[in-house]
Amino acid sequence: MPHVIIPVVALNGPTASGKTAVAVALAHALGAGGIEAEVVNADSMLVYRGMDIGTAKPTPAERGGVPHHLIDIMDVTQSASVADFQALARAAIADCRTRGVVPLLAGGSALYVHAILDDFVFPGTDPAVRARLEGELAEVGAPELHRRLASVAPETAEGILPGNGRRIVRALEVIELTGSFRSTLPGWEYALDDVVQFGLEVSREVLDARIEARVERMWADGLVAEVERLVGQGLREGRTASRALGYRQVLALMDGELTEAEAKQATVTGTRKFSRKQLGWFRRDPRITWLPAGPESAASMASAVRGIVAGARGE
């Protein structure tokens, strides 16, 4: 029996670029050619149960019968992390492949995609150490902690700006746990075999208009009510979930810090900024093949994937 290659297909693109629809269309197009495919979510916010409207989580209808992995796997009080997600996603990918199913990694969070596909090794964490350092950060401030980092590990401190409390805390934590901390990201080298990455291209004007319309629709669809319900489930205690775009602004509205119009506007501008940031990150990855977003892109992706599978079979 010839060796069969089941590629990992990563679908990247900024928020509101239509990844969800393209992923499902791609799965259907592959299915029509006898190749099964399932979606593996790589979006940090889709993992939370109950966060539906504000995350534009695909509904069962939108999923079109294609199995989706890693959606609705946590409560809002939990905190997803890159390291956990890397393990979960790699397991889901491996599971698909052993069943002969092509995993479609739907990438919303660039760091997550990067960590799943590339050679990221995460040093451990210790809640007690972390909590202590965060307490100190709140007490003495980032510049002071940065000075301490510089005295312990000058080279690491050089790569981290004195105002960036988050990175300083993590660096100190890892140094305490392991003795050293590397402060630069690894390069673009796949840790998995047979990876194909696509990117969905959308013009700025179209993307901005879509974001604005989408935020408007989220509010009309009851985002405020969704947030109120989630507050009852502990959303405010959720360190990650409470900071999601849209959710953070509605919380501010409920606290009287913003008017409704301001909260909406802040969500739009925040989402726009986020999309630029994501785009920047994806653009830096030279291995991504860019295609204009739309129904045709799913077709050309399908034929590329079919080529890989067929080539391996020697057809």
Next chain:
RNA sequence: GGCCAGGUAGCUCAGUCGGUAGAGCGUUCGCCUGAAAAGUGAAAGGUCACCAGUUCGAUCCUGGUCCUGGCCA
């Protein structure tokens, strides 16, 4: 036609008791290893509507011109 308000960064505006200007948004470019829809740094960009006067010096004061909005005819 008269009165009032205003013309300052791509947009919305602040400001300078006269010493050539700022904020937010936008744009551009970075950093990122257990919160990443997060965190964090920097840059570009203005003949301060136009002309003249006063002044050592005007975006700011004075006069005029043009334009915009509102009110009154």
